[in-house]
Ligand SMILES: C[C@@H](N)C(=O)N[C@H](C)C(=O)O
């Protein structure tokens with residue numbers, strides 16, 4: 545059986561058996577297959593009664609995937625023996641059935657999945673983004689689809705920069721923030737803020753709504769969309785709060801800053817943002833609020849759909865099409 549066939553078989557078996565995902569743990573690797581629970585930085589609201597029912601009934605489907613891989617014992621810390629073992633069972637988490645690809649729900653929504661590229665505030669692709677695909681809970685994807693249907697009639701399209709974000713990606717952000725020597729993307733993404741303040745100031749969260757699956761980073765594009773050029777690693781960086789003609793080109797509407805601009809000018813209601821830029825921010829927020837999304841005040845691009853299907857869970861399956869079933 546190919547590894548991912550094994551993953552699917554394992555998931556389906558887990559689903560049938562009703563085994564609780566928290567019980568699945570690989571004693572050798574320490575790998576966990578379940579979502580984490582914990583504190584979080586953004587406000588939350590209780591899940592809808594339907595969502596609670598759904599969560600209970602589908603818990604067993606939460607992703608236990610088992611693949612057989614070879615792991616040399618010489619690299620395993622804390623091993624009791626250095627004698628070679630023939631095989632090792634590793635665990636790779638997959639998504640519960642409430643998750644889907646955004647493309648399968650609405651292929652017209654543009655996707656520029658930044659964290660799968662080097663054009664990030666870290667300057668490298670982020671851990672866990674194996675493919676540039678948007679994964680979301682079905683309720684959040686359906687709400688985006690409703691917003692998109694209305695926007696298309698007005699000559700606009702949504703464009704997502706980030707969707708579900710695995711905990712391992714958030715952990716990558718945390719490791720990066722602890723390294724003061726790495727300032728390679730400061731000039732573009734956080735020119736006026738020390739990287740040690742980015743969590744405290746609300747621009748990045750150690751427990752992110754994105755890991756719960758109902759949060760998106762999103763903007764608006766005027767149709768027909770202009771072509772966008774790719775980022776070239778090593779290119780000259782321009783502050784994200786510079787004028788639209790100077791900063792990194794993006795085919796989206798001018799929101800007053802670029803995406804992931806960690807600066808007070810990116811605060812959604814910053815009074816310095818006026819005229820067309822204010823109208824663009826307000827258009828984006830109104831379109832999404834009308835479908836149940838709530839904006840994060842520090843970032844004009846960050847929205848969480850409420851009620852969340854998983855208000856207390858922090859998933860860690862990789863961003864890849866094969867993490868979700870059947871799409
Ligand atoms: C990092 C940025 N795109 C973002 O999503 N920030 C919020 C606060 C988060 O990390 O959840």
Ligand SMILES: [Zn+2]
Pocket residue numbers: 706754759760761845846847
């Ligand atoms: Zn976000």
